[in-house]
Amino acid sequence: MQCKTVRVAMVLHELAQKPPHRLLAEKFIALLQSSKAMKQLHQIQTQIIAHGFSHNEYIAPKIVSACAELKQMAYAHKVFDEIPDPNVALWNAMFRGYGKTESHREVIVLFSRMKSMDILPNCFTFPVVIKSCGKMKRLVEGEMVHCVVIKCGFGANPYVGTTLIEMYAAGGLIGAAYKVFGEMFERNVVAWTSMINGYILCGDMVSAQRLFDLAPERDIVLWNTMIAGYIELSDMVAARKLFDEMPRQDVMCWNTVLNGYASNGDIEACERLFEEMPERNVFSWNGLIGGYARNGRFFETLGSFKRMLSESDLLPNDATLVTVLSACARLGALDLGKWLHVYAESIGYKRNVYVGNALIDMYAKCGIIDNALDVFMSMDKKDLISWNTIICGLAMHGRGADALNLFSQMMNCGGKPDAITFVGILCSCTHLGLVEDGLLYFQSMVDDYSIVPQIEHYGCMVDLLGRSGLLDQAMNFVRKMPMEADAVIWAALLGACRIYKKIDLAELALERLIELEPKNPANYVMLSNIYGDLGRWKDVARLKVSMRDTGHKKFPGVSLIEVNDGVVEFYSLDKRHPETEEIYGALMGLTKLLRSFGYVPNILELGQGAYHD
DNA sequence: TCGCGATGGT
Numbered sequence: 001m002q003c004k005t006v007r008v009a010m011v012l013h014e015l016a017q018k019p020p021h022r023l024l025a026e027k028f029i030a031l032l033q034s035s036k037a038m039k040q041l042h043q044i045q046t047q048i049i050a051h052g053f054s055h056n057e058y059i060a061p062k063i064v065s066a067c068a069e070l071k072q073m074a075y076a077h078k079v080f081d082e083i084p085d086p087n088v089a090l091w092n093a094m095f096r097g098y099g100k101t102e103s104h105r106e107v108i109v110l111f112s113r114m115k116s117m118d119i120l121p122n123c124f125t126f127p128v129v130i131k132s133c134g135k136m137k138r139l140v141e142g143e144m145v146h147c148v149v150i151k152c153g154f155g156a157n158p159y160v161g162t163t164l165i166e167m168y169a170a171g172g173l174i175g176a177a178y179k180v181f182g183e184m185f186e187r188n189v190v191a192w193t194s195m196i197n198g199y200i201l202c203g204d205m206v207s208a209q210r211l212f213d214l215a216p217e218r219d220i221v222l223w224n225t226m227i228a229g230y231i232e233l234s235d236m237v238a239a240r241k242l243f244d245e246m247p248r249q250d251v252m253c254w255n256t257v258l259n260g261y262a263s264n265g266d267i268e269a270c271e272r273l274f275e276e277m278p279e280r281n282v283f284s285w286n287g288l289i290g291g292y293a294r295n296g297r298f299f300e301t302l303g304s305f306k307r308m309l310s311e312s313d314l315l316p317n318d319a320t321l322v323t324v325l326s327a328c329a330r331l332g333a334l335d336l337g338k339w340l341h342v343y344a345e346s347i348g349y350k351r352n353v354y355v356g357n358a359l360i361d362m363y364a365k366c367g368i369i370d371n372a373l374d375v376f377m378s379m380d381k382k383d384l385i386s387w388n389t390i391i392c393g394l395a396m397h398g399r400g401a402d403a404l405n406l407f408s409q410m411m412n413c414g415g416k417p418d419a420i421t422f423v424g425i426l427c428s429c430t431h432l433g434l435v436e437d438g439l440l441y442f443q444s445m446v447d448d449y450s451i452v453p454q455i456e457h458y459g460c461m462v463d464l465l466g467r468s469g470l471l472d473q474a475m476n477f478v479r480k481m482p483m484e485a486d487a488v489i490w491a492a493l494l495g496a497c498r499i500y501k502k503i504d505l506a507e508l509a510l511e512r513l514i515e516l517e518p519k520n521p522a523n524y525v526m527l528s529n530i531y532g533d534l535g536r537w538k539d540v541a542r543l544k545v546s547m548r549d550t551g552h553k554k555f556p557g558v559s560l561i562e563v564n565d566g567v568v569e570f571y572s573l574d575k576r577h578p579e580t581e582e583i584y585g586a587l588m589g590l591t592k593l594l595r596s597f598g599y600v601p602n603i604l605e606l607g608q609g610a611y612h613d
Numbered sequence: 614t615c616g617c618g619a620t621g622g623t
Contacts, residue, residue, distance in 0.1 A: 065614075089614080096614075124615050131616090162616040193617040224618040255619040286620040293621095319621035326622070357622045388623040420623055 024051065028059055032066040038075070041066055055083055061093035068097030073106070088122050095128040104132035108141055115148070123154050127163040134167035142167050156185035162194045169198025189217045193225050200229035220246070224253050231260035236269075255283045262291025282314050290323045301327035302336065318352045325358035329365035337362045341375075357385050364393030387415055391424035400428030404437075419451050426460035430467060438464045455481075459489050466496025471505055487516045491526070498530055506530060521547060 028048055035041045045054075045063060053059050060083055067076035076097050080086060091114055098106040111129045114121065121129075126149055133142035146164060154160045161184040168177035181187070181195045192215045199208035212218070212226050223246040230239035243249065243257050254277050261270035270291045277284060285308045292300040305324045308316065316324075321344050328337040341359055349355045356379045363372035376382070376390045387410045394403035407425055410417065417425075422445045429438035442461055445451045458481045465474035474493060478485050490513040497506035510530075513523045524547055531539040577583060 061614080092614075127615055157616095159616045166617080188616095190617045197617070219617090221618045228618065250618095252619050257619095259619065281619090283619050290620060317620080322621040354622055361623070383622095385623050390623090392623060418623095424623085 025053060025056060025058055028053060029062050032059070032062045035066050035070075038070055038072060041070065057087050057089065060086070061089040064090060064093040064097055068093070068100055071101050073097050073101050073103060086119075088119065088125065091119065092122070092124045092128070095125060095132075099128045099132055102135075104135045107132035108136065108138060111145070121148065121152060123157050123160060126154060126157075126160045130160070130163040130167050134163070134170050137171060139167070139171045139173065142171070155183065158184065158186055158188055158191055162191050165191065165194040165198055169194070169201050172202065174198055174202045174204070189215070189219050189222060192217075193219075193222045196222065197225050197229075200225065200232065203233070205229055205233055205235075220248060220250055220253065224256055227253065227260070228256050231256065231263070234264050236260055236264055236266065251277075251279045251281055251284065254279075255281075255287055258284060258287040259291070262287055262294060265295055267291055267295050267297065280312065280314075282317050282320065285312065285314060286317070286319050286323065289320060293323050293327050298327040298330045302331070302333065315347055318349050318354050321349060322354050322358040325355070325362045329358075329362040332366050334366040334368065337366055351380065353379070353381050353383055353386065357383075357389050360386065360389045360393060364389070364396065367397075369393060369397045369399065384415065384418060384421070388418070388420045388424060391421060392427070395424045395427040395431060398431050400431040400434075403428040404432075417445075417449060417451075419454055419457070422451065423456050423460060426457060426464060430460060430464040433468055435464060435468050435470065455483055455486055455489070458483075458485070459492060462489050463492040463496075466493055467499070469496075469500050471496060471500060471502050475505065485512070487513055487520070490516065491523075494526055498526070498533065501533070503530075503534075 028044065028051075031044050032041070035044060041063075048054050048056075048059060048063070060079070063079050064076045067073065067079065076094065080090065080094055083090065091110075094110055095107050098104070098110065107129055111121075111125075114125075126145065129145055130142060130149075133139070133145060142164075149155060149157075149160055149164070161180055164180045165177045168174070168180065177195065177198045181191065184191055192211065196208045196211050196215070199205070199211065208226065208229055212222070215222065223242065227239045227242050227246075230236070230242065239257060239260055243253060246253070254273070258270055258273050258277075261267070261273060270288065274280075274284065274288045285304070289301055289304050289308070292298070292304060301324060305316070305320065308314065308320070321340060325337060325340055328334070328340065337359075340362075344350070344352075344355050344359075356375055359375045360372045363369065363375060372390060372393050376386060379386060387406070391403045391406055391410075394400070394406065403424060407417070407421070410421075422441065425441050426438055429435070429441065438461065442453070442457065445457070446453060458477060461477050462474045465471070465477065471493070474496065478489060478493065490509045494506055494509040494513060497503070497509060510523065510527055513520075513526075517523060524543055528540050528543050531537070531543070574580075
């Protein structure tokens, strides 16, 4: 860094000495393109101004591009505003900058400003603007831009045409996309690929295949597009057939197929393909690691990550870290999670939102909510998922008041909550027993934020009302729901009925529950518990016999604990561990100690573990 | 300076 600054200073000094005008401009452009921080850029800019180049038609766009490269579009806009009559190149640099930083709204706003000033766009303007319209799903604006394209005489431009096809196809207007394709002057392989991908986006693989067969040229990207299309439809056989037929495969194609097997649940095929790969990059490892994670095989997620570190020279990227952290969260692997936290920062992911969010979730799920809060507070960029993760995390930990506080902070920061935010909020209200607030939040969700309540929200409300003993109101919610109540809702209601001894409603809930999930043994366990509460032990015994006869066996709920370098799974009365004797010996000791302090174990609750055999 | 393909989070 120091060295760079010195070098910049030297070049600047050299420039100050002597200079034919053109040469000086070129040097400034080269400097701008190599600038790696705003501090450097300001230094260069100072010299540019001192030499009277700040309004130079070649240099001004490069200043804007350099800002965009450093993701400083606010500053770029200031530079832009100070130039009295910007040329098209400068406008284009602004569009590109906003496009690159995903500020598509600004692209559209700026384009209307350009049009209102009667400045003519050129062929470099349209692709960026059209892309932003597509990303914002603003098809009406997109069509207007299309009109400008035609008016300006760029209707036949292949670059413009390709982005138009993409925009229309992504917006579901496949007919409009095909019209553009049909009217294109020269259709190269990129245009064909966009059109074919358009059909794939619309789920029309037949038309995609037809066009693919007609394509005059097929490059590696086009083949890969087709393969990805079949994968999207879960047709791994067709995908694999194309993959085997293609004349030359690159690592991206291998990765596409690898991910295809992973997302279609065929983890064995995924493993086999991974071993066969002639070349692997970080995406390949992420495919394998993510494949295990998506299929719930979290031990293997961690195992393959360790393998990546030991047998490849590749550094994990943010996606790798996020996947592994989520596996830690699921397994409760706190030590590894903490190690990943340090490691991620050491390889430059301290300010990464994805990684930050995954860390919040990992700490929350591993029970260290204060660490989750620390990570959250330390993040300078937070997105909706950051807020949701911490709010739901706090709610899960019973810290409803903190969750609600953060929610109002979120509102003060101008955050827009979504359906998941409100799941956290309603859940917090449940923990706090805040029936009135819960009802108000539910209403506010609908009225103020136009969020259509999903079944999860009704579930929260039924839980909230039920736990407070307002079973009639809870039942009213169930009746008013626009969708069929699911098992989660009946189970919440049933749980509340058990606490408040509402036997008639309990029977109704149970009836529905058994209709919905005739094979879920948990429902019979619940029924058995209710009989138990009522002292109907004969019914309990009868139920146990009938469950054994029908083969309904409840899988034991397992717990996970991190031991040394790994994670061990165990359940109530488990005897699978090699050190079982020592473990239970220690447990007996602990229980004795607890009893000596007056602790009385809850025998009734223990009895619920009786289905483990 | 410009347009097509692969990974990740509540």
